[in-house]
Amino acid sequence: MTIDLIVKNNLCTGCGVCISEDQSHQAKMIWNNEGFLVPSLGKSSTQDKMIKVCPFAIQQKNEDELGELFLKLPETQYHDKIGYYYGLYAGYSKEFRETSSSGGIATYVFNALLEQKIVDHLFIVKEVDGQYAYQFFSNVEEITQISKTRYTPVTLEKLFQELSKVDGKVAVSGVACFVKAIRLKQMYDPVLKEKIAFIVGIICGGLKSRYYTDYLAQEAGCKSEYSHAQYRVKNKESHALDYKFSCIEKSDKRIHMVDMQSLGDMWGTGLFKSNACDFCDDVLTELADISLGDAWIKPYRMDGLGNSIIITRTEIAELIVNGNDLVLDSIDENKIIESQSGSFNHRHNGLLYRIQLYKSQGRIVPFKRERVLKKQIFLLNMIQKNRLLTREKSIYFWMKFNDRQKFNNAIKIYLYKLRFVSKWTHRLIRFIQKIKL
Template sequence: MKSAKSPNPISPYCTGCGACAAASEGTVQMDWDAEGFLVPRKISSREIPLASFSACPFPKANAQAPDEDALAELFLKDSSRFEPKIGRFENTYIGHSPRHRKTSSSGGLATYVFENILTRGIADHIFVVTQDGAAFKYRLISSSNDIETTSKTRYFPVTLSDFFSLVRSLDGKIAVSGVACFVKAVRIYQTQHPEQSDKISFVVGIICGGLKSASFTEYLADKAGADKDFTHPQYRVKDEHSTANDYAFSAISSNGEEHAIKMAKVGDMWGTGMFKAKACDFCTDVLTELADISLGDAWLPVFREDGLGHNVVVTRTKVSESILRTGISNGELHVQLADPAEIISSQRASFAHRWDALSFRMALAKLFRHPVPAVRRRVLKRTPILQALVQVQRERTRYASLKNWRHSPNARSFDRRMFPHRVLLKIFTKLNHWAR
């Protein structure tokens, strides 16, 4: 899966969306790097077209590229409300889909929305992530009967590179789902190809806590006791008799035996930044502000007690609002209006990291003469000293996790090597919380 690491010819900050490869005229293709990420690799002696660079959702700081606010003005100009952290929107909700909830990672609303996109004729096809053995990939779905294969959370690198050629060649309208940077790449494509823009009829935004390397899945499988030829990794195995955050990872070994481990035993894999893409530290879009609808987990105390899970929802267009309202009125959805502040609170930790400490991470990158991508200036804040220490140690922990797994892909050895990094980060984090 992993090839030798080579310099990224497009941008040092990449999440594998593949927009650059699609615009490269055959000079670039997506490939695995040594850290388990999908990145662009130059495969031709010809120069990479400028269009590849302008397609990137993490443009250079001096690039004349539209940011999330400018793109929202183009694609969500009819939205009736605005909140600085939420973006443009219609309404905010919390709830679940009773029919899809048990087979989904949280409240099942993503599956419900996908299904309605097809049955209501909003799109003829949906480009969504499905399982592919031990990995995952985007696949085109044109029948609502196949929607169930899209359920569940995928903490695994995928690429949208095939989507852009599908838009050009496919008959009918197409919908697509993705995390914030992928959604931004789609919107950039629409601005650059206005003649094809209307073919992309709906965009589903999946609220993301950070993109993980393929090494993350390998580590979890080894930690759970599965062999190296494991298949069918599941990241959010629910326990309906426990709490929403008391879920497990599971994988099937080559002998057909299922192995599982509670994520609580693994420890915090999100606040530590382990196995995370570096680009995520420069993403300012917590709630997928450019999608037609944004969906995530309701990480709130009152909903956390239900092991089957709930979704937070932000409708941003009249079409997405209609999907939710119709489902509520006909009893298909158990969803209620929520205060926008609740939606923001559900992603409190993500805002604290991405917004509150971004200015320090930018200054740190410049100090070491690393390039810094363009970001929205309005989100920048002064970073307190203790939070700055957390950021330094978090980056050291992130970097060490990728390096140590490459050095020794064994969970026991990895945990031993990572222990000092995690302890130090925990101390700094507790001090920061105390100070706040």
């Protein structure tokens, strides 16, 4: 497998770490026609080196092997779905909750890393001139400026290009595939383990094309260029799922908003999602120092201000979350898994079917951990088939129309079929279970 094959088979999530391994320095990250960032290779690009750090390549260690290498210690616990960990929690930051997405825990952790001199710099996604990109950040006085969720493609391309120029230690945040790429880079260059001293894992429901933001902007009422997209405008009087998207139209500087609940299920349907995400089996960013995500479980999901689940995987992470600013409950492994049950059902339970389907079509797929591959009944596989088709069509129709109304008209039949199959499959399963009881 090569980087070229990764890109051609839509298995790239745009992490950009491979760029740092191109000894010709010809490779760079570009936007593809589906609205994702992917590597563009030069004639002399050293793909044999680049592929070593690709999180979707066949050639590398899997998350179990890397977890054992980086996180396994006598004092850590292990769960085959959660990975290695010290503590499991749900809760929020009193200081950063109102200005942050979810429970404000990520902002709290970033603040603690800088204040306690654990690192000297953060490499995180930050707003620049109304757009979002990874940037170095070290001003603890402006920490609330980095406290929002962003569902738009970004890349780590600049991290290893600029890391040697930065004095001191660095913390990096990222989704599971980005974290894995960093760990692979550290495995081949152990000096980087000290330089990148802490990794914050952001639990991810799937990476979205930049067309997702364009669609939301049009639904919000923007008719021309926009900036300052905000994906999680909270309603503190309601529940955690009741939030809005907002953006600013450049022509008149007006703020436009749309209630996300009015748009239906943008995540379970796979709309605008990267194809590669359907071949990721790391639900909880198993290789990070700390893993953070939304607490989609009762009673936490009923609070409109938001709560986070927290998995500490290193001693430093455990010490950080024992600060006075946090309101935390210790929760058990089952609650952690329940909080991301939809992602586990899709990524693990449907993975074997997706792999077999793609192989039958002559398409390349990465090797996955055998223990997560499960056989499903035919009807559950039909849900997977319809979800794959809906994902693919959503990007195709947006590329074709670039218009919310035409898009909605074209995609509705696929959404209807997916809802129909899902509804009757789950009814049938409940009926069979009732009979057995």
